[in-house]
Amino acid sequence: MSIQQLQASKQGGTFSQVTAPIPKPDSHEVAIRPKAVSLNPIDWKNLHFGAMVSAWPAVLGIEGAGVVESVGSSVTSFKPGDEVMSWISRNQFNGAFQDVYTSQETWIARKPSSLSFEEATSLPIGFLTGGAAVAVGLKVALPGLSKPDSTAPQLKSILVLGASSAVGAAAVQLLRIALPSATIITTSSAAHHAHLKSLGATTCLERSAQEDASALKAASPGGTGVDAVLDAVGACGDSPAVFDALRSDGPKLYSLVLTRLGIEFPPGLQAMMVGGYDLVSKYPDAMEYLTKLLEDGKYQLPVKVEVVGKGLSAIEGNLDKVMKVSGTKLVISL
Ligand SMILES: NC(=O)c1ccc[n+]([C@@H]2O[C@H](COP(=O)([O-])OP(=O)(O)OC[C@H]3O[C@@H](n4cnc5c(N)ncnc54)[C@H](OP(=O)(O)O)[C@@H]3O)[C@@H](O)[C@H]2O)c1
Structure with missing residues (x-):
């Protein structure tokens, strides 16, 4: 099985969609099919300064919300089909901007049913x-x-x-x-x-x-x-x-x-x-705590959510906007 991933060619370069094998989660990881991804300042800094990019081409994106595709052998908190939101353990070819990404179990939270995927992706990193x-x-x-x-x-x-x-x-x-x-x-x-x-x-x-x-x-x-x-x-x-x-x-x-x-x-x-x-390294239950705060009505969306496009192809044209937002999280629906 294959997926589409959005690869940034080089520092300051352009993006292209590439066919890649579907990622398999390691034992403590979960593979997630995102329904929405966030555009964050670090994505822009990664593209223009290579801030946290070890090698090019690279898949960017560090926050998403979607449906669990598969889980690693040691994962107990999630199962395929669960709706989740997550931060991402990014590496060269693992980022949010693709059809399926992987993340560590402790970096993922169950999505409350009251939230859309677009709202949920705005939450983890903040x-x-x-x-x-x-x-x-x-x-x-x-x-x-x-x-x-x-x-x-x-x-x-x-x-x-x-x-x-x-x-x-x-x-x-x-x-x-x-x-x-x-x-x-x-x-x-x-x-x-x-x-x-x-x-x-x-x-x-x-x-x-x-x-x-x-x-x-x-x-x-x-x-x-x-x-x-x-x-x-x-x-x-x-x-x-x-x-x-x-x-x-x-x-x-x-x-x-x-x-x-x-x-x-x-x-x-x-x-x-x-x-x-x-x-998350000091308090491994932090993401579960986020879901509980939301479900108890004690925590709300910190900033407005603005959906600026649909599909991986909408990311490149909207990434520059991320450094000009005010009280807003920019989101792409997938
Ligand atoms: N190290 C990490 O793990 C980590 C994780 C997440 C984010 N970050 C970094 O943390 C920063 C915030 O991230 P974010 O996603 O929360 O950003 P964001 O929502 O995109 O930030 C935009 C907001 O920042 C305010 N702002 C920008 N520069 C300011 C300044 N000099 N003084 C006061 N307000 C300022 C603007 O306020 P007004 O429009 O109201 O003036 C605007 O509302 C970014 O630099 C990001 O890269 C680091």
Whole structure:
């Protein structure tokens, strides 16, 4: 049996559809036939900078939702026919942009029946990465997933930078679940303030506040600064004023989602760089937790879902749009 896969020819190159053998999952993997795939910033960075590409030609795409095709010999959580959503263990010829891809069992969640495949594909990466920034970067316990860390500071105020991103909006929701009475301050363009308040933000600031430490501090309890910053978009790389939003006598936690290399932190900060992998490697039940939060009505789609095309052939023409979105996940139906 064969499938069609969309191969990027080289760094900055064009795409072509190629016939390939149907992938077989390893013992801990599941093969999934995607019904919808997401376009993510990393896909664009992989194409143009080869950010995480070991060899060309390459199949890109790291997030999808679809139907289980087959399972490896050690897989117990899924069976053929199950509807799922997943992150993907990408390698040269394994990515979301093909008829069937494989992923590790722990990187896959059951799709709630209330969600379409297009909605479901928008969820895994934002959840895992936002969750890592909360539970690993800030050591905040997520009720039902992670146990409180007795050595971690009790956070009363957190500033979330880039809160309208898929990662940032996931983090706002998870912080509100974990810390019901904390002050959560966000930055984003004004169009997203009402949505971010509905997800749990206390005070929403314009993105321009990232250049002005006094505006950031003024929004904090007592005006003295926040206990912690969760930087979903690497904002500190361009706006070092954000470091001064931290309370001088506080725990000075800075949880930075890994977006690029070369960011330097001022001395005295407890800074940690995180990626989505950090949540699932520390908490293998993380994806099951996502399904439970959704089914319990405690977690909603972090950002709007916009279906921009249908079929593998629609991916190439839409990939450039991914670096210009605002509070939106771009999705291709298959
Ligand atoms: N290491 C990992 O495992 C991992 C995983 C996932 C994502 N990432 C990275 O994390 C970043 C976010 O990913 P995503 O998928 O959540 O992105 P996204 O949803 O595509 O991000 C778009 C949003 O980011 C906001 N934004 C962009 N630059 C900003 C800045 N300097 N300050 C404040 N807001 C800014 C925009 O806000 P406004 O339009 O409201 O201004 C826009 O709403 C990307 O760089 C991505 O590559 C890393």
